[in-house]
């Protein structure tokens with residue numbers, strides 16, 4: 534395993550203003566992130582995505598590990614017109630840890 538989920542829970546504090554996971558998770562500024570791995574980009578129910586992220590999903594972007602790693606490192610490098618205004622996690626271990634944490638809320 535690349536990441537430590539317990540450490541990732543702490544990294545997720547940087548995301549939690551905009552995103553929720555877990556049993557009571559709802560959409561906030563960003564979509565809820567349950568079931569993220571294997572989900573087509575831009576398809577969480579009842580969330581109003583940017584045209585850019587919705588387009589990427591229609592074009593076949595599925596959130597696998599490598600695409601999530603790239604998006605979290607620099608969101609606008611992967612999807613130039615995404616509305617996620619987050620500078621990104623520049624540290625690779627931070628990304629691995631937060632992805633290990635998020636994977637606990639996914640079946641894939």
Ligand code: HEM
Nearest residue numbers: 547548551562563564574575582583586615616617618619
């Ligand atoms: C979208 C993860 C930080 C706001 C997304 C998506 C992921 C993600 C995976 C795509 C979801 C999908 O396609 O359903 C994360 C993680 C973060 C983080 C792990 C912390 C490391 C933030 C922050 C904000 C934010 C701090 C608010 C300032 C959004 C918004 C979208 C989004 C608005 C939708 C983007 C669009 O429609 O283009 N995030 N995010 N995120 N996130 Fe984040």
